Amino acid sequence: MILPGVIASVGGVASSYESIATTTLTTSTASVTFSSIPATFTHLQVRAISRYNGSGTNEGGALITFNADSATSYNYHLLYGTGSATGAQGNANTSYMWSPDTPFGGVTASVFGAGIIDILDYANTNKYKTIRALTGYDANGSGLIALASGAWRNTNAVNSITFTPPSSASFVQYSSFALYGVKA
Numbered sequence: 001m002i003l004p005g006v007i008a009s010v011g012g013v014a015s016s017y018e019s020i021a022t023t024t025l026t027t028s029t030a031s032v033t034f035s036s037i038p039a040t041f042t043h044l045q046v047r048a049i050s051r052y053n054g055s056g057t058n059e060g061g062a063l064i065t066f067n068a069d070s071a072t073s074y075n076y077h078l079l080y081g082t083g084s085a086t087g088a089q090g091n092a093n094t095s096y097m098w099s100p101d102t103p104f105g106g107v108t109a110s111v112f113g114a115g116i117i118d119i120l121d122y123a124n125t126n127k128y129k130t131i132r133a134l135t136g137y138d139a140n141g142s143g144l145i146a147l148a149s150g151a152w153r154n155t156n157a158v159n160s161i162t163f164t165p166p167s168s169a170s171f172v173q174y175s176s177f178a179l180y181g182v183k184a
Contacts, residue, residue: 015184017045022178028053028170034179035160039123041181044158046117050175052165056104059113059137059144060166063096066129066158070095078148083141096164097150099133104169112175113137118182122158129158 018041021034037044052060061078076098077090091098102113115135122129129152136145152158161179165171 015042015182017180017182020044020179020181022176024176025171025173028172029175030170031162031164032171032175032177033160033162034177037122037159037161037179038181039157039159041123042121042184043182044119044122044161045180045182046115046119046161046163047178047180048115048117048163048176049112050102050115050163050177051107051112051172052102052104052169053172054104054167054169055106056169059101059103059107060169061098061101061135061146061148062163062165064099064117064131064150065096065162065164066152066154067156067160068162069152069154073153074150075153076148076150078146080144080146082144097131097148097152099131099135099146099148099150101135101137101144101146102165102171103137103139105172107137108139108142111137111139111143119158119161125155125157127155128153 072093074097075092117133131150133148137143
């Protein structure tokens with residue numbers, strides 16, 4: 001039996017999630033940052049519900065950076081499906097990781113994308129940091145789902161996370177980001 005606030009993680013080890021911070025936007029915003037993240041958890045998880053402004057009729061992934069590092073020390077990979085097509089994408093030596101897939105303003109009105117992003121061993125200073133994400137949205141019969149992974153080639157503990165829309169877009173009002181600490 002799984003109790004509220006406790007779930008079974010991979011390997012059958014019980015984990016608990018503790019809310020660290022939540023932000024729900026009251027106006028359009030160019031980026032969202034969680035800072036001063038305590039190093040007291042095993043992993044982190046971000047749960048995002050977001051949409052971009054603009055007139056584009058597709059989606060784009062948010063650019064994720066750690067500790068305000070804009071050097072080319074990131075990699076990312078993703079697999080996606082739209083219901084009528086599939087694809088894969090990846091990049092090495094970039095200045096960001098890529099996720100979650102978020103619809104632009106030209107996609108069906110009021111459709112927001114949702115994503116869950118796990119940041120594994122974020123405080124371990126003996127290894128690079130990795131993320132895994134499951135994201136997507138439904139636009140009344142069309143939409144997208146994606147599975148992504150990324151790496152920050154740095155052994156520093158993650159103490160801040162920034163999400164920035166691609167191009168010159170902004171996150172719209174009511175986009176929401178919640179950061180959780182995971183204890184194993």
